[in-house]
Amino acid sequence: MDRLLSWRFALCWSFCASSIRTHVRMRREVSVSELQSALDSLAADDLYVLSDAQVLDRTAFLVQLVNRASAELTRTVRRAETTQAAERDGLKSMRSWLIGHVRLSQTEASRVVRSGRVLEHFPALAAGFAQGVVTAAQVNVVAEKIGAGEVARVAEQGIDLGAFDQAWARVAADSPHESLAAAVQAFKDALDPDGAEPDPTEGRRLTIVKHADGSISLRADLDVVGGEKVQAALESIVQADRPKGDERTRTQQNADALVQLCDNQLASGNLPVLRTVKPHVVVGIDLDDLVDPATGAGAGEMGFGATISAARARYLACDGSISRIVMGPDGVPLDLGRDHRVVTPGLRKAVERRDKSCVFAGCGAPSWWCDVHHLIHWLHGGETNLENSALLCERHHTKVHHGFRVERQPDGRWRTYRPDDTEIRIGAPL
Structure with missing residues (x-):
């Protein structure tokens, strides 16, 4: 008799529990449906x-x-x-x-x-x-x-x-x-x-969010001392980079300074090895796309997955190392060429000694912030020599690859031209 009562109780409890779960699920489905209907109704309203x-x-x-x-x-x-x-x-x-x-x-x-x-x-x-x-x-x-x-x-x-x-x-x-x-x-x-506690690293956080176009947003939380170090480093670059006619906002100056700080560290070769090689900027692009001036956006793929235009890749190729990789029809590399440094260390020293700073009119950014720019790009037959080289900071190197132009006169003076071929003259009357 006891076993029968126990069995009946278990059956009853199982039935009740099942009924409760079914009721809850049905009620949840009704609630979600009602909410969706309400949102659909809101979306259908004529706001005008x-x-x-x-x-x-x-x-x-x-x-x-x-x-x-x-x-x-x-x-x-x-x-x-x-x-x-x-x-x-x-x-x-x-x-x-x-x-x-x-x-x-x-x-x-x-x-x-x-x-x-x-x-x-x-x-x-x-x-x-x-x-x-x-x-x-x-x-x-x-x-x-x-x-x-x-x-x-x-x-x-x-x-x-x-x-x-x-x-x-x-x-x-x-x-x-x-x-x-x-x-x-x-x-x-x-x-x-x-x-704060003696260990300041507990409160430090840096979040890097990559967007669909490859750009990133940074969000950082730093302790007082860590924040002071970052501000001091960025401020030194901001104050040293104040070219004539600079119209950047302070936030733009800070962002440029952060990129310059990283650029300096990458160029120094003192950063820790990253998977057997020194950390560096990597771009993969087909040779045809790199050479063709008509190639548009998305031609090059960077090391962390972002894509850039062929024009941007040509800018980076001005002063970098080039590696040839021959790919088979199935996407398997068939031949790997040796790295070739476009601008040799000796040539860079010569360009730095001659130009001393960014040659773009009104700039004067120090040599260690600069790339060696080919006046006529090596892709288009320009020679990699002293006569075809100019020292340009990142911002003005980008400008020159987007319509601006610098020329060195026989007397050694540099002249800078806008995309409409008018000259930028420092101190000239308005």
Whole structure:
């Protein structure tokens, strides 16, 4: 009799559990369908019939809707992370899954995962996020500053994190974005009034995101000392590179300085070996494409996967090493030629001694920032000798490969011409 009751109970429980799962699945499907229908309805609205007030109200509503959707995404990703759901698709982390399966950028995937972790310690902030009055960017402000280490330190010092949670939720809902950033930074500073731990590398992060066209975006977080070193190095290059008529913004100057800093290090040959060779810029391009001036974009493939135009490849080929690789019809290399340095070290020394700096009018960038440019490209029959060479910094080397021109006169003076053949004359009247 007991076994019969037990069997009946097990059967009943199995049936109930199955019914519950079916109900939950059906309810979830209905909810998703309703949400999709609502979004379809929004997309079908004719915005041109709305008044200014209606457009602004709609904008505010959509911001709140996006916030709520972001909150649900964050909550769901956190659940998937705690259950290691990404293992189902053979991946070790939800960050990897978000990047590979739903095509989030590395930065965005990290933000979602990081936000989900931190919100477990901030229920009031999480509630505001779920209601749509707190943005994903505001949650990220907290997540970037308050990690597991800070939470542990709060517990050690007996601080009531709940009080800050309530305060930050109010600031996030009622004040400008910068107010929350200031409040969180003040909390972190007060948490460790003696300054950061002796190991500064713990707080350093550099994220490199590559875009579809091969360009990259950088996001860096550095400690005070590390940041000071980077600023000092970049500032030295910015201040030394101030040609006449420079119209670059400060952000452009900083970016150029960073590239120049890397260029200097690559040229020095002092960087660590990367897979048996010194690190260098690599471009692969068919000879026909390299020679043909009509070849367009995407002709050359760089070492890290980006593609560049043949014109850009010709610019890089002005002062580099050339390797010949003969490919078979099946794509297998048949013959590998030796590296050939276009500009020999001896020729470079001679060009540096003669020109001393970038010869483009008004520049004067130092020789160690410069390439040796072929006045007539070697691809078009120009000789690699002193008479056919000029010292040009990166920016002006690019200009010369895009319409500008430099010429050396018999008396040794350099003259610079615009694409319309008018001369750039320093100090000439307007």
